[in-house]
Amino acid sequence: MPRIKPDRLIRLRQIESQLATIAKDSSALASERKQILAEAHADLESTGKDQVKRGNFRLCFEEQPGRVKWKDEFVRVSGSEAAAKLANEAPKTKKLKIIDAS
Numbered sequence: 001m002p003r004i005k006p007d008r009l010i011r012l013r014q015i016e017s018q019l020a021t022i023a024k025d026s027s028a029l030a031s032e033r034k035q036i037l038a039e040a041h042a043d044l045e046s047t048g049k050d051q052v053k054r055g056n057f058r059l060c061f062e063e064q065p066g067r068v069k070w071k072d073e074f075v076r077v078s079g080s081e082a083a084a085k086l087a088n089e090a091p092k093t094k095k096l097k098i099i100d101a102s
Contacts, residue, residue, distance in 0.1 A: 056101050058099045058101050059096065061096065063092045063094065071087065
């Protein structure tokens with residue numbers, strides 16, 4: 001295998017530095033995103049409605065299949081058929097959905 005040239009290693013360091021900066025920036029963005037989603041969720045929930053319009057956006061709850069967090073252990077003990085039955089009977093959850101309505 002040919003030897004790697006120093007300019008490739010320099011480029012690697014540049015990429016690593018850029019990735020570190022991006023990771024830091026993305027962490028701040030993820031935190032801000034989480035806060036805005038929490039605000040939107042609280043707003044919609046406080047109305048008691050299924051959906052509400054805010055400017056050019058519609059906020060609504062979208063039903064998601066229920067999740068059984070202990071499913072793997074249950075499958076091991078009770079079998080896959082019983083686990084599938086339980087998963088199908090799990091209560092639905094709500095997920096915030098924001099739609100650009102402009």
